[in-house]
């Protein structure tokens with residue numbers, strides 16, 4: 710494959726950052742870029758220009774904690790994924806900046822959601838129950854979703870707590886008005902990862918907010934529990950409106966507030 714101008718530009722800025730003097734960041738792999746690549750010790754001199762550029766990006770990704778697979782100078786799937794993550798890191802500078810909550814986070818609470826302690830949630834929502842909870846209800850989704858782990862299955866309703874039902878409908882209706890169905894699909898906002906699920910918090914001894922049917926997960930595959938803003942899909946700028954729709958209704962994103970579990974949103978406030 711021929712490397713894109715964008716890829717060559719990234720290689721040139723890496724070379725300049727390392728003091729190898731690739732000249733202008735112009736996306737043209739000319740003599741000065743070639744000379745600069747030859748100054749990188751870990752790149753075999755026998756490789757073609759294209760392989761060296763690819764290898765440089767692989768090395769750089771690896772140095773920033775992103776796994777590019779083998780440093781082989783071949784642009785495969787792993788390299789593409791590493792490159793995408795690298796682009797995101799470089800764009801937002803997250804590896805240099807210590808993480809802090811989003812400045813845009815809205816902290817209103819129009820529905821008076823309780824704090825996330827078992828006592829406060831039991832008082833507000835009633836006790837969590839594994840089966841037969843009379844406070845659970847079925848709700849019709851404003852737009853169809855798919856099951857995240859089996860996207861061939863479309864769903865039009867989900868089970869949630871009675872007290873959060875109207876709020877979810879409001880949020881998703883706003884999401885629909887804001888994005889439209891095409892964008893919803895392109896951004897995978899319709900990848901439903903579950904709501905009611907009686908279980909403990911992962912790695913914890915307390916019940917998860919899912920146990921009350923007051924938390925929803927979306928696109929878990931691309932927003933894995935321990936992934937931070939540098940990897941999670943829903944941390945990207947395209948999703949700000951999505952989160953604002955939830956936050957206006959008082960919902961809490963652990964991603965936006967704590968920078969993990971970007972799949973998850975809940976109708977309970979954090980303790981601090």
Ligand SMILES: [Zn+2]
Nearest residue numbers: 924925926973
């Ligand atoms: Zn969750």
